[in-house]
Amino acid sequence: MTQEPAPQRMRAEVAASWERSAAAGVEVEQGSAPLTVDLSALHGHREAHPLARVLPLLDDVLGREVRDCGAVMALADAEGTLLWVSGTTDRLRHAERIGFVEGSNWDERLAGTNAPGLALATGRDAFITREEHFRESVRTWSCAATPIHDPGTSQLLGVLDVTGGDQLVVPQTMAMVRAAARLAEAELARHLPPPVHERPSGLRLLLELLGHNEALLTIDDGRGRLNRLRLSRRHSEIVALLASSPAGLTGDELAVLLYEEDGGTSTLRAELNRLRGLLGEELLASRPYRLTAPIAGDWLAVEAQLAAGDLRAAMKGYGGPVLPRSSAPGVVRLREGLAASLRQALLRSGAPELMSAWTRSGWGRDDYDMWVAQRAAVPAGAPMRALVEGQIARLDRELA
CATH class of the missing domain: 3.30.450.40 (GAF domain)
Known part of the structure; x- marks a missing residue:
């Protein structure tokens, strides 16, 4: 160039x-x-x-x-x-x-x-x-x-x-x-719907992990009052793992999912105490550790849309990998599992506009197989064809 x-x-x-x-x-x-x-x-x-x-x-x-x-x-x-x-x-x-x-x-x-x-x-x-x-x-x-x-x-x-x-x-x-x-x-x-004054009592949680290095947690008290928190990196990982395990996790199980090496049990107890102080006693239970309020999450929505076969909605909701900088084994497994499911659905879709959304992203820019699948789906005379072939040539040079 x-x-x-x-x-x-x-x-x-x-x-x-x-x-x-x-x-x-x-x-x-x-x-x-x-x-x-x-x-x-x-x-x-x-x-x-x-x-x-x-x-x-x-x-x-x-x-x-x-x-x-x-x-x-x-x-x-x-x-x-x-x-x-x-x-x-x-x-x-x-x-x-x-x-x-x-x-x-x-x-x-x-x-x-x-x-x-x-x-x-x-x-x-x-x-x-x-x-x-x-x-x-x-x-x-x-x-x-x-x-x-x-x-x-x-x-x-x-x-x-x-x-x-x-x-x-x-x-x-x-x-x-x-x-x-x-x-x-x-x-x-x-044009937003008016606030509902008669709502069931009880706390609810909304957890946003996609594309965020630190999770965004919204606590809804059920009466229209929202408390929005940005969690620390470690608290983000803990909440993500607990949200993905509705039945709860023992301290040992959580430590295995959280730390790459053994020996984090005492550190984990301190982190859980700090997290309980942040969320409140009523939201974080122990024996086993679990979140006590109903949870909605952006990654859970994408999983549900994929399961329902609504790939377009899943791509629209996928704001990036789950906690992209986390190296916690359980989070890595969660992140890679969702990304792999979405990627496979895209490769099978034959929809060039959806593949394009993936290859335009930071995480999909160097996905050689996706570029090749996109080339196969884009008509020979389409304006996008030259861009796709140019990216494949770039990766051929870099990967050679």
Whole structure:
């Protein structure tokens, strides 16, 4: 790959994005972003997406201003696919030249450094000016983007973006895009179901492990009050193991699953005492050790969706490996078991868009077998074919 020198005084977050783009095999000379959602499937995908509800609001508060200044507004999903692109006919025609069209994917690992892709990668506001773009074809444009989250679950729904010329390179642009996104979230919040006042008493737990090095634990008291905790690395491992063993574990069993070597029993007792102090006596029982409240977990949902044959939902819910930095034997087994089940289902699926979600991820980027399966599933003339073959060639070189 021929790569031009990066712009002088490049911002650190932009330099990191360039590195990710290059590592993913994006070419500086690549003309356009790939189409990852076929136009025949795009209509249904948009209708089912939560952001469809706020599109009219965004067009009213931002779209008209954007068109007046000769720019385009885009709304992408959490995978980076542009669901809606609006602007004047002339500007949309110009945007088509770089593949900035509905159904194209602007994840930075497919399209190189750009504002929507950077916002997805970092979860923060992103502003990319002309020469900060990784691909040459995009360097006449500047763009500003910000994430939009589900106000009920905090889940990332997508990204709001404004793309145009030099007139966008002012502080007011980012403020305008951010304000529109917050209005959209407020509108989504208006449609949340009202709180239920008569609910069964009793505590419930929601445990989030996927893609998190430290677990997120939400304690619901059954009356609408939530306590959200970020657990330490060791407490994350303990809670994950107990949540996966509803009948409970003895101290010896837990120690075997938790420590790579013998001798952690006294340390484990101290950790359990600290965890009980954090959760409360009523949530962590002993003899055997067990969690006493009903548990819902993101990895459990993925397991259930796989068992039901709903691979699309399983992929959407899979935010990454279970506690990826943990070396606890029981957690490693849990992590590898779920990843292997999901991976095998993908390999058997023949669905290139689902395989693409895997190979675009940090954990699946170097999965040679998945790239080969994806190549077999992508038609010879499809825009994605060249990207897939390029990645297979990269791995052939590296693995040789």
